[in-house]
Amino acid sequence: MRILIAEDDLTSRTILSAVVKKWGYVPVAVTDGEAAWEAMQKEDAPQLALLDWNMPGLNGLEVCGKLREIDTADPPYIIFLTSRSEKDSVVEGLEAGANDYVIKPHDNAELLARVRVGQRMLEMQAAMNAAKKSLTHEAMHDPLTRILNRRAILDFLQKELSRAMRHGSLLSIGMIDLDYFKRVNDRYGHQTGDDVLCGLVRTIQENLRDYDLVGRYGGEEFLVVAPCSSGGEDDELYERLRAGIAGQGIATRSGVVSITVSIGVVGTTGSRSMDDLLADADSALYRAKKSGRNCVVHAEKV
Known part of the structure; x- marks a missing residue:
């Protein structure tokens, strides 16, 4: 699974990329919100995003909001990874569409557990979409001849x-x-x-x-x-x-x-x-x- 790492701090970005790779995922590291938005528009866009809040250009909150405006059956799983620890910030981030919120400095074991939760949610989402597609196909097709009913x-x-x-x-x-x-x-x-x-x-x-x-x-x-x-x-x-x-x-x-x-x-x-x-x-x-x-x-x- 590809994971977007949107982090403007070079040291944090490098360390997090290495950790994500060690976990068996493919890191896609970017330095600002505009690059994060562009990466999520590509055909092979990451399924899960780790977003810092404070970034040049678009901030993490704005990137999250733009991603949630997209009408798709396969939305990405978004985790805020930020030093903003105020309760109001946590609420604002989740209301913007984030699935999870992790406060820096973080524990890698906890972050891995949360990433795995995200992966399970994405797999369940994919299975539900496949089942829905199959049911839609069956509802529209003749079971014998397999053409439209x-x-x-x-x-x-x-x-x-x-x-x-x-x-x-x-x-x-x-x-x-x-x-x-x-x-x-x-x-x-x-x-x-x-x-x-x-x-x-x-x-x-x-x-x-x-x-x-x-x-x-x-x-x-x-x-x-x-x-x-x-x-x-x-x-x-x-x-x-x-x-x-x-x-x-x-x-x-x-x-x-x-x-x-x-x-x-x-x-x-x-x-x-x-x-x-x-x-x-x-x-x-x-x-x-x-x-x-x-x-x-x-x-x-x-």
Whole structure:
């Protein structure tokens, strides 16, 4: 772990750097508050800071306050290491955002214990952030296919509709339904059916562009959100998807299973509500099913 040592006194800074290094940490020593602030802005910024109060430029209290103004999930652990022993100073330092306050002259064993407390707090913070990130990912993704779930893809669609309206750009929505999926489940079983769904998603992703997104809308239905520069561009996109799926069997535990999809498409510049657009895409999909499946139908042609 990297530890910032912000101390303007050369002797104190040198001794403290040597002690911190002996403890097994990496000292990052600076001579004033401005340098301390700059060090904490870097990509490899120290996770823990030992701040003197009285320094040239920014003092320790000001550095602490600026660090606490940063909105981050990984704030540094800050320990004031200062000769200011007045009760009011201790209170002021802690209220500025410091996690701990050590008065000079300090005992190295006590300081090490406090640094280790800080390290444990940082490790707990990192573990909580990782758990939160994992829970957020799980809340947004379909557990089988690992793509966005219905709620997440609809949230993304709403944001893209707002963006399309602001910029006057074209957005296409494709509703994809796996043809005769019930027959797959009846013939091969639901585990093979799951293999087919996962394989279908991989094929869809292989045929999408980097800025397109697909989510599981429900059951064997998937929703594609794709920015387009023209109506002809979305024609090419969804026909490529349809042909790519029809021309490529899905490897499953029961062998290779051939599938096709029907696709309903609607284009918009964001001027209509999401519910209306989804209803149009669903109507186009219904028309595709009625037209024999394995085809793409656009809402404007319904």
